[in-house]
Amino acid sequence: MQYSIVQEAARIICEEQVTDYRMAKQKAAERLGLPTRTGLPDNAQVQQAVIEYQRLFGGEAYRERLRRMRRTALRVMRQLAEFSPRLVGGAVSGAITDAHRLQLHAFADKPEAIDIFLHDRRIDFDQDERRYRYPDGKEQRIPLACFEVEGVGVDLAVFAENEQRRAPLSPVEGQPFRRVDPAQLEKIMATEGD
Numbered sequence: 001m002q003y004s005i006v007q008e009a010a011r012i013i014c015e016e017q018v019t020d021y022r023m024a025k026q027k028a029a030e031r032l033g034l035p036t037r038t039g040l041p042d043n044a045q046v047q048q049a050v051i052e053y054q055r056l057f058g059g060e061a062y063r064e065r066l067r068r069m070r071r072t073a074l075r076v077m078r079q080l081a082e083f084s085p086r087l088v089g090g091a092v093s094g095a096i097t098d099a100h101r102l103q104l105h106a107f108a109d110k111p112e113a114i115d116i117f118l119h120d121r122r123i124d125f126d127q128d129e130r131r132y133r134y135p136d137g138k139e140q141r142i143p144l145a146c147f148e149v150e151g152v153g154v155d156l157a158v159f160a161e162n163e164q165r166r167a168p169l170s171p172v173e174g175q176p177f178r179r180v181d182p183a184q185l186e187k188i189m190a191t192e193g194d
Contacts, residue, residue, distance in 0.1 A: 002041045005029050009041075010049035014058070017099035021046050021172065043172040050095040063192075066096055070189050072152040073102050077182045080117070080156075083108050084164060086179035092188070095172075101146075101153030105167075105179055111143040111158040123147055130157055132168035135176060140168070 008028035009021070018024045021043045029036045054062045069091045077085040089103035090096040108114055118125050125147035133139050145156040167176035180188065 002039070002045075004032055005034065006041045006045045006049045007053075008032060009046045010053045013046070013050050014053050014097050017097055019097075019099050042174070044174070047093060047095045047172050050097075051093065054094070054096070062096075065098060066091070066094060067189075067192060069096060069100075069102055069152055070185060070192075072149050072154075073104065074182055074185050074189070076102070076104065076149060076154060076156075077185070079121075080104075080106055080114075081182075083114065083117070083158075084181075085156075086181055087185055088170070088177040088179055089172075092178055092180050092185075093172075101155050104154060104156045105159055105177070106156055107159050107161045107164050109161050114143075114145055114156065114158045118145060118147065125156075130155070132157075134166070134168050142168075 005025060005028045008031060009024040012018050012024045012027050013021070018027070022040075025040045025046060026036045029040060058065075070087075073087045073091055077087065083106035085104050085106045087102070088105055090100045091102055106114060115125075115127070125145045128144040128146055129141045130144050131139055131141050143158045145158065147154050147156070167179055169175065170177045
């Protein structure tokens with residue numbers, strides 16, 4: 001039962017461009033005629049199935065999208081170097097579809113510093129916020145700058161400068177986000193052909 005839900009949820013994410021894992025699992029269970037309230041698999045299983053699905057069926061379009069997202073992330077991270085940016089999420093793991101956006105964490109004394117930085121470079125962006133949960137159970141709303149770079153969506157979460165070593169929990173793994181710096185991203189990109 002769990003395996004069927006995982007596989008169907010991965011298919012829904014990849015084919016229907018759903019980015020919410022919980023919604024995909026619920027849809028999968030409904031389509032399979034299974035209960036949606038209990039027994040749903042964890043997000044990490046679905047993420048792994050998305051990666052496998054994309055490797056099998058995504059073809060060159062998937063591989064090129066992932067390369068493009070990572071190249072764009074590296075370029076944006078280099079531009080934002082003074083804010084110690086880190087890449088997180090699907091572009092790190094490879095669990096992406098055309099609906100996914102780059103997820104970056106940056107660090108500044110004041111969130112307005114990022115706004116000024118983007119404004120000075122004439123980068124149009126929308127302000128938003130995202131709720132993050134931490135290992136101690138606390139939740140925090142973090143300012144978000146959302147913009148596009150050559151057709152790739154970027155969500156830049158702006159954490160306090162002293163939050164670099166305190167990563168919030170990834171909604172996929174339930175563990176602190178794996179934050180990848182530019183040098184680590186270059187290493188990941190160097191192995192893309194493997």
